[in-house]
Amino acid sequence: MESSVSCPWCGNDMRLEQRVCPSCLHEVLPWHLEGIDEDGAPERNTLLADADLLSAEESGDTANDSGAAHAGTLSVDEIASMTLEELLAASFICGRCGSRECSVNEAAMNGTGLSRLFDFDYIHLMYTSCEECGKVEWYDSEVLRRKTPEEMSRLLAKLFSDKNKGVTGMNRRRFHEYGLKVGRMKTGPLNSIADVPGVSAGHVTLLSEGDDQPVVRTGVTAILPHQGNLFREKAAAASYVINGFGKTAGLIQVDELGTLEGPVMLTNTFGVSAAAEGALRYMMEQDDGIGGEAGSINIVTGECNDSYLNDMRGLHVRPEHAVEAIRLAKEAWEQRRPVGEGAVGAGTGMVCFGWKGGIGTSSRAVAAAGREYHIGVLVLTNFGSGVDLSILGEPIGQLLARNEADDRKEDGSVIIVVATDLPLDSRQLKRVAKRAAFGLGRTGSIAHHGSGDIVIAFSNGMLTPHDPEQDLLAVQVVREDGPLISECFRAAADATEEAVYSSLFAGTDMSGRSGREVHAFPVDRVIGRFEARSAF
Template sequence: MHKGKRNSITDVPGVTVGHVTLNEKINEEESVCTGVTAILPHAGNWFEQKVPAASFVLNGFGKTAGLVQVDELGVLESPIMLTNTFSVAAVLQGTLDYMLAENPAIGDSTSSLNLVVGECNDSYLNSMRRMAVEPGHAAQAIQSASADFAQGAVGAGKGMICYGVKGGIGSSSRIAEYEDQQFTAGVLALTNFGRKEEIAIANWQAEQSPEKRPDGSVIIIVATDAPLDSRQLKRLSKRAAIGIGRTGTHIHNGSGDIIIAFSTAYTVAHRQQSPFTETRVLRDDHELMAQLFQGVIEATEEAIYQSLFRAATTVGRMGRIVEKGKFL
C-alpha cells in the first residue's frame, strides 16, 4: 500500500503531535530520562467536538486512564497523552488544568471530563521514583503539537527500550483507495517491549543486558479520516495487534499492550437539541474497510521499526547505556 506524504500519523488531516523531553543527569546514580507526548485529534475544542473512538487491550499490564469511558460511550474528548508509569497522575492533572482553562463550563454547568493517558515503564533508564514530569509539561506538549514532529528517543519515548535496544516514538501511515475515494490510516507507537532474540528483522544486532529488565509495554495510537463509528474503530484497533506481532514479540506477562483508535471524519457535539444523531459510516464489507485493516497492520509494524531506526544511544540512571540497534 502507498504511504502518506509524511509517512506518519499526521498524514490524517487535523492530527498533530507534540513532545516535551526531559533529560538530565542528577548524580552518578540518578538521571531524569523521560517525557510527555500529546496526540491531538483536531485543532478545535476537543470537549465540545468529540471524535468517535475505541480501544483494544491486547495485554492489560498497564496503568492507562480514561479507556473505560472511551469504550462505554465511544468518543474521545481530550488529547491522548503518553508518559511514564509514575507520571500518569501528573500528566492527567496538567491536561485537566489545560482543558478546564479552555472550557469554563466543564464541571460547572455541564458534565465532567474524561482524559486519556497512556504509559510505559522507563525505570531502567529513568529515575522514575523522582517523578520529574510535572503537570505543566502536559500543557507544553499540547501547545507544541504540529504536523511535523520528532521521532525516536523523544517525549514519552526518551527512556524506552524495545527488543533490547533503544526504542521510543515511531510513526507511519498508509492510504486506502477505491475509485474516487481515499482515506488515510496513521499510527503512532510508543515502544518499550520485546526481548532481543524475538525481533523479526534479519541481521539485527541488539545488546545483551547483564541486568534483568522489565517486560515493558507498547501503546499504539491509530488515527483515520475514514468515517467509522466506535464499533468499527475497535475492529481497526484489533488489526494493530497483528502489526505488533509481525515484529516478533510474544506479548509477555508483564507487558501492557494497548491500542487506541479514533476517526476525524466527523465530530460528536457535546450539546445538541435534537434527540437523534445521524452519521454516515463506511460499510463493513466494502473494499475500503479491507484496505484500512491492511493499512493499520502495515503502519503499526513500520511505526515500531521507525521507533528503533530513529532512536539514539541513550545514557540513563546508574550509568546504564542502551545502544541504538544496528544491522550486522
C-alpha cells in the same frame, strides 16, 4: 528513623522523610541541604536543567574546544554582551535533526497539588524549540545566568558540539528512506500520524543528571485528534487491550461511550497522574464549562515503564510538561512540523527489543468514495526480547549479539495510537484497533506477561457534538460488506509494523541510571541484509 531538618527554603522544621516542606511546599531532598547560594537559597540542582547535565566546571573543556559549532565562533567578549536568549539561539544545533534554527522562550510555571513540589513561581525555565522537528529542550535559566562568560563559552561548546552527533543520532534516516517497504499500500505524504488531517503531536523531553542527582530520562507526548474544541466535538474512539499489564487511564469511558473528548497523553508509568492533571488543566482553560454546566471530562493517558534508564521514582513529570506538550502539538500543526521520533517526549527512556526505542510513526492511504483518506499510527515502544526481533520477516534478533539492556527484568509495554479521517464508528474502530496487533506481532512481539500492550483508536471523520440540537443524529459510516474495511485493517497492521521499525531506526545511544547504557539500533549492519531483497 525520622530525620528532623530545617527546610533550606523557609527555615521551618520538617522531617526529611516527608520530602515536601508542609510550610512552603518545596521539595526537600538530601542534596538540597548540601549547599547554599549567595542569595541564601539552596543551590538548585533542578531536574529540568540540561545545563547541569554537562557542567562546564566538570567537563574540563577549554573555550577553544575544536568540536564547538556555533558556540566555538563566539568570543568571551561577545558572550558577555549577549542575552541568554541570544546565546542559545546563536549556538543551537538540534540534537535530533541537526537544524540550526530554533525559537527560544522562557516560562514561569505554576500550579497546585503535585505541581507545587517545585516552586515554579520562583524557578524560571527556558526552552529551545527546534523549528524543523519540534524537539524541545528545557534549561534552568537561573543556573545559566550564574555562569561567567568563560564558563558559558565552555558549556555552550559542550552542549552544541558537532562531535556529539554520534551520540545524539543526528540526521539518521527513517526506515522507509532506506527503500524498505512494509506491505503494498501507499504511505501518506509524511508517512506519519500527521497525515490524518487535523491530527498533530508534540513532545516535551526531560533529560538531566549530575553529581548525587537522579538521572532523568523521560518526557510527555500529546496527540491531538483534531484542531477544534476536543471536548465540544468528540472524536469517535475505541480501545483494544492486547495484554492488560498496564496503567492506562480513561479507557473505561472510551469503550462505554465510544468517544474521545481530549488529547491522548503518553508518558512514563508513574507520570500518568501528572500528565492527566496537565491535560485537564489545559482543557479547563480552553472551556469554562468543563467541571461546571458541561459536566466532567475524560482524559486518556497511556504509559510505559522507563525505569531501566529513568529515575521513575522521582516523579519528575509535572502537569506543566503536559500543558507544554499540548501547546507544542498545536504549534506543530500550525507550522506543519514533522512528528519527532526516537528518544523524544514519552519515548525518551524507552527500550525496544534491547535497543533504544521510543516514538515511531507511519501512515497508509486508503481510497474511498472517490477521495483519499489516511490511517496513521504513532507508537511508544518499550517492549520485546532482542532475540525475537523480526524485520520484514528476517530474524534480525537472532543475527545480532545480545546486549545488556536485553537482560532487563521488566517485560516492557507498547502503546499504539491509531488515527483516521475515515468515518468509522466506535465499533468499527475497535475492529481496526485489533488489527494493529497483527502488525505488532510481525515485529516479534509475543505480548509478554508483564507487557502492557494497548491500542487506542480514534476517527476525526466522525465527530459527535457535546450538546446535539436534535435527539436523532444522522451519521455516515464506512460500509463493512466489501474490501474497504479490509483495507482499513491492512493499513492499521502495516502502519503499526513500520512505526515500530521507525522507532528503532530513530533511536540514539543513551546512558541512564545505575550506569546503564542502551545502544542505538545498528542500522548500517542490518541494511545490508535487505540489499538483495525485492522490497529494497
